[in-house]
Amino acid sequence: MPLMEVKDLCVDYLAEDGTHLRAVENVSFQLEHGRSLGLVGESGCGKTTVMLSLLRLLPEAGRIMAGQVLFNGQDLLRISEADMCQVRWSQISLIFQGAMNALNPVRTIESQIVEALRVHSSTNGKQDARQRAGELLELVGIPPERGRQYPHQYSGGMRQRAVIAMALACNPRVLIADEPTTALDVMIQAQITRLLQKLQKELNLTLILVTHDLGVVAEICDDVLVMYGGMVAEYSTSDKIYNSPRHPYTQRLLKAFPDIDNPDAELVWIPGVPPRLDDLPAGCRFNPRCHLCEEICTQQMPSLTAVGPDQLVACHMVKRGVI
Amino acid sequence: MKLPALLQVNQLHKYFPLPQSIARTLTRKPRRLVHAVDNVSFEVNKGEILALVGESGSGKTTVGMNVLGLQIPTRGEILFDGYNMNDWARGALSASPGSSVDLGILSRRQQILALRRRAQMIFQDPYESLNPRQKVFEIVAEPLLIHSLAPGKEEKEERVRQALESSGLAPADHFWDRYPDGLSGGQRQRVVIAGALVLEPELIFADEPVSMLDVSIRAEFLTLLLNIREERGITILYTTHDLATAGFFTDRMAVMYLGRIVEIGPTRQILNNPIHPYTQALVSVIPAPNPRRRKPRVILEGEVPNPIDLPSGCRFHPRCPLAYKECSQLDPPYINVTSDHKVACLLAKPSSANQHE
Numbered sequence: 001m002p003l004m005e006v007k008d009l010c011v012d013y014l015a016e017d018g019t020h021l022r023a024v025e026n027v028s029f030q031l032e033h034g035r036s037l038g039l040v041g042e043s044g045c046g047k048t049t050v051m052l053s054l055l056r057l058l059p060e061a062g063r064i065m066a067g068q069v070l071f072n073g074q075d076l077l078r079i080s081e082a083d084m085c086q087v088r089w090s091q092i093s094l095i096f097q098g099a100m101n102a103l104n105p106v107r108t109i110e111s112q113i114v115e116a117l118r119v120h121s122s123t124n125g126k127q128d129a130r131q132r133a134g135e136l137l138e139l140v141g142i143p144p145e146r147g148r149q150y151p152h153q154y155s156g157g158m159r160q161r162a163v164i165a166m167a168l169a170c171n172p173r174v175l176i177a178d179e180p181t182t183a184l185d186v187m188i189q190a191q192i193t194r195l196l197q198k199l200q201k202e203l204n205l206t207l208i209l210v211t212h213d214l215g216v217v218a219e220i221c222d223d224v225l226v227m228y229g230g231m232v233a234e235y236s237t238s239d240k241i242y243n244s245p246r247h248p249y250t251q252r253l254l255k256a257f258p259d260i261d262n263p264d265a266e267l268v269w270i271p272g273v274p275p276r277l278d279d280l281p282a283g284c285r286f287n288p289r290c291h292l293c294e295e296i297c298t299q300q301m302p303s304l305t306a307v308g309p310d311q312l313v314a315c316h317m318v319k320r321g322v323i
Numbered sequence: 324m325k326l327p328a329l330l331q332v333n334q335l336h337k338y339f340p341l342p343q344s345i346a347r348t349l350t351r352k353p354r355r356l357v358h359a360v361d362n363v364s365f366e367v368n369k370g371e372i373l374a375l376v377g378e379s380g381s382g383k384t385t386v387g388m389n390v391l392g393l394q395i396p397t398r399g400e401i402l403f404d405g406y407n408m409n410d411w412a413r414g415a416l417s418a419s420p421g422s423s424v425d426l427g428i429l430s431r432r433q434q435i436l437a438l439r440r441r442a443q444m445i446f447q448d449p450y451e452s453l454n455p456r457q458k459v460f461e462i463v464a465e466p467l468l469i470h471s472l473a474p475g476k477e478e479k480e481e482r483v484r485q486a487l488e489s490s491g492l493a494p495a496d497h498f499w500d501r502y503p504d505g506l507s508g509g510q511r512q513r514v515v516i517a518g519a520l521v522l523e524p525e526l527i528f529a530d531e532p533v534s535m536l537d538v539s540i541r542a543e544f545l546t547l548l549l550n551i552r553e554e555r556g557i558t559i560l561y562t563t564h565d566l567a568t569a570g571f572f573t574d575r576m577a578v579m580y581l582g583r584i585v586e587i588g589p590t591r592q593i594l595n596n597p598i599h600p601y602t603q604a605l606v607s608v609i610p611a612p613n614p615r616r617r618k619p620r621v622i623l624e625g626e627v628p629n630p631i632d633l634p635s636g637c638r639f640h641p642r643c644p645l646a647y648k649e650c651s652q653l654d655p656p657y658i659n660v661t662s663d664h665k666v667a668c669l670l671a672k673p674s675s676a677n678q679h680e
Contacts, residue, residue: 042537043508155626156379185378186564190608190622212538215610219617242613256542257612258567260594267571269543273507 001073002030003206004054004174009067011046011053013277020063021277023049024230026304027067031223033173036200036207038221038238040214040253044274046230047210048097051176054208055088056081071174089120093172097179097210100159103151109137109162110147113169121170136165140195157188161195168199175199176208181216193219214257218242226250229275229285232304236311246313246323249286284316292317327405328366329558330390330526335363335399337385341631358630359385361582362399369525372552372559374569374590376605377579380627383562386579387528390560391442392435403442403526411438440470443519445529449511453503460499463487463517470522486521489554490514491547509540513547520551527551528560533568545572567609570594575663578602581630581638588664598666600643637669645670 011024024046031037039047052058054069056076069076076087088094096102104112113133114126134144140161151159160180167175180196181189193216200207200220209221217224217238224241226234226249234247245251255268272289275281281288287297296316304314317323337360347355360382367373375383388394390401392412401408406426410416414431426434446452453462463483473479487495490513503511512532519527529548533541549572551557563569569576570590577587578601586599597603604621611618623642628634634641640650655667 042539157626185626186566186605186608187378187623188626190620191624194620194622213610214538214612218612218614219610238614243615253539254612256539258542258571259612260567260570260606260609261611261616263570263591263594267542267546269541269546270539271543273509 002070003033003072005030005068005070006050006054007068007070009050009053009069010065011049011058012063012065014061014063015278019278020065022065022230022280023062023277024053027225027227027230027232028304029223029225029232029235031174031206031208033206034200034204035223036209036221038217038224039208039210039227040212040217040224041227041233042212042253042270042274044276045227047227048178049230050227051094051178051208051210054176055092055094056084057088057094089116089167089172090170091172092174092176093167093170095163095167095175095177095180097182099163100156103159103162105151108148108150109154110134113137113147113162113166116166116169132169133165136168137162139168139199140165156184157191160184160188160192164192164195164199168203171203172205174206174208176210178210179213180209180211181213182211189216196220214242214254226253229280230277231285232312232314233286234311234313235304240308240311244311246307246311246318247286247315248290248292248317248323251323252291284314292322329369329371329404330367330560331400331402332366332386332390333364333400333402335360335386335389335401336397337382337389337394338397355631358582358633360389361633363579363582363584365577365584365587367526367558367560369558370552370556371575372548372561372573374573374576375560375562375579376564376566376569376576377562378564378627380581380630381579382582382630383579384530385582387444387530387560387562390526391444391528392438393444403438408438411435436470440522441524442526442528443522443524445512445515445519445527445532447531448535449508449515450535452515453511455503457502458499459487459492459501459503459506459514462503462514463499463521466518466522472522482521483517486517487514489520489551490517491543492517508536509544512536512544516547516551520555523555524557526558526560528562530562531564532561534563534565541568542571548572566594566605578605581627581633583638583667585639585668586664586666588660588666592661592664596660598660598664598671599639599668600645600670601639602666604644637667 007028009024009027012020013023015021027050041047053064064077110133114129117129117132133147137144137147142161181192197220221238224238228249234250245254252268252270270289275285283298283300284302287293302314302316304312307313307318338356338358341355343354363386375386377383389396392408414434416427416434426437460483463486464479467473467479473482484495492498492513533544561573573590576590576593577584580601586602594606597606604623607621625642636651636653637655640646649669655669657665657667658671659665
């Protein structure tokens with residue numbers, strides 16, 4: 001049984017006038033224990049909404065309209081808020097985008113980790129919690145004595161490490177990281193990527209990485225879910241996604257990523273921007289930007305269809321054998 | 324025939340003084356300095372695109388700021404089209420130094436304006452560099468106003484239209500009545516470019532122009548900069564920490580570390596055959612977009628140290644995986660790997676032997 005399984009998740013945001021805007025539609029995926037999944041797509045494609053829904057942390061205007069989030073066989077969307085609190089942080093932990101810039105500036109790093117420990121786990125004594133905080137810092141490569149320092153005394157890379165330590169405080173089984181390497185310098189990106197790989201292996205973590213950086217995903221993830229316009233465009237293993245992508249969106253996204261080993265490759269891009277929620281195109285949501293668009297694409301929404309073992313694609317043209 | 328360089332930077336130094344505590348002032352301790360740029364020299368030819376590559380704190384943005392005359396160098400000389408940028412930015416040019424136009428006769432303010440018109444900047448963050456209360460038209464037309472160019476309404480509209488359309492916002496009248504908040508990140512950055520292009524500058528300093536954009540539109544953007552170079556012969560100074568984007572569209576690159584250029588040469592040559600251990604590390608961590616090509620990477624430990632108390636000898640030695648004893652004692656001089664590829668490392672050999680490493 002997969003550790004985590006999301007079935008037909010639909011999420012709406014309520015506009016000011018009360019209309020429902022669909023942000024995520026029929027998203028399904030599953031994760032075996034110890035595997036890593038990359039959730040990729042451009043800004044505004046619903047990646048972060050999916051991730052927040054898993055922990056029921058949507059902003060006030062967000063509503064989960066349908067679907068299931070099965071964790072260990074239990075549907076997280078049906079349990080009480082009190083039970084959900086037990087799941088957050090100690091079972092499934094989350095690193096928010098830009099969390100490294102949201103550390104409390106007037107408290108030491110250690111005291112912020114201790115706080116998380118005391119709220120979410122059974123660690124009682126302050127001494128125990130402090131010792132654990134030291135262990136956690138060491139785990140992410142920060143000398144424990146630097147826990148007594150304040151966030152402003154840390155560099156960007158160290159703050160990101162501290163945030164990762166905090167997320168691991170209660171030994172979660174699943175770690176969700178939203179853009180953990182964005183806005184970091186290249187060398188720090190490489191350090192954080194290596195740290196995540198090491199932690200995943202050592203702690204046997206199940207990892208969900210939400211990012212638009214295809215390089216990091218290629219480095220870390222076993223499976224990839226490509227989202228567009230709130231829907232799944234393609235879902236497969238990373239080997240297939242990177243070596244035989246089928247959806248035109250995946251193909252172009254990959255070609256837009258500069259590949260230093262192949263400098264003469266033509267650099268392509270995807271004209272236009274992802275659709276707005278209040279102005280979704282009819283048919284396939286990618287059709288206004290797709291170079292292969294035909295009549296059927298503007299009329300019918302393509303269904304997610306298997307095109308081989310472990311590869312699901314939602315595209316009319318793939319079904320017709322055009323690509 | 325080689326044209327004279329549009330921009331020449333000779334031994335540029337830029338230090339920033341740190342705030343001094345009273346105790347230090349009273350005990351007359353020397354003022355502590357941030358060595359942002361320390362002895363940097365390079366030149367850029369007309370129509371060339373040069374990348375300044377390095378991590379935060381390497382001094383790449385400071386170099387650009389000095390080149391634009393937004394900061395005055397502590398020491399060193401910057402020549403833009405033969406004029407000393409330092410005097411120009413202060414409005415203190417005297418006689419013509421051999422250039423066809425004599426700017427020395429202009430007033431102080433006119434001299435500064437004449438400089439600004441020729442060298443423009445594209446900022447990193449298109450979300451913070453546009454005034455949310457100005458319409459696109461006003462944003463792009465403002466430089467014309469400041470420089471008293473195109474006084475007529477029609478002329479102004481024509482120039483704004485051209486700038487917007489060259490920046491890929493066509494048709495221009497579709498965009499110019501809108502406010503920045505109705506535009507996507509990519510469109511905002513195009514407005515920023517249009518604001519620079521409207522003055523028809525000769526040099527553009529683009530400070531990490533794509534780092535805030537989605538990967539899917541970065542390529543579009545870099546291609547736009549390339550086209551602008553083709554059409555208008557504009558020289559571009561491009562800073563980035565991302566070697567992959569630099570590799571795609573720049574002619575030459577200068578790799579900076581702690582205020583120094585450690586390696587400079589043609590972009591392809593540096594990427595294919597990096598000599599300096601720092602460049603080698605940077606090249607090795609460029610992500611390959613394919614899990615089958617996960618490669619061994621040289622991940623440097625720690626981060627760029629602070630530029631106040633600089634390491635002795637080679638500044639990179641505390642983080643260098645190949646450092647040996649001399650590295651902490653000797654400041655490495657530049658060595659020519661090939662005629663246009665220079666590197667500052669004690670391990671580099673000035674021959675073609677490096678080609679096979």
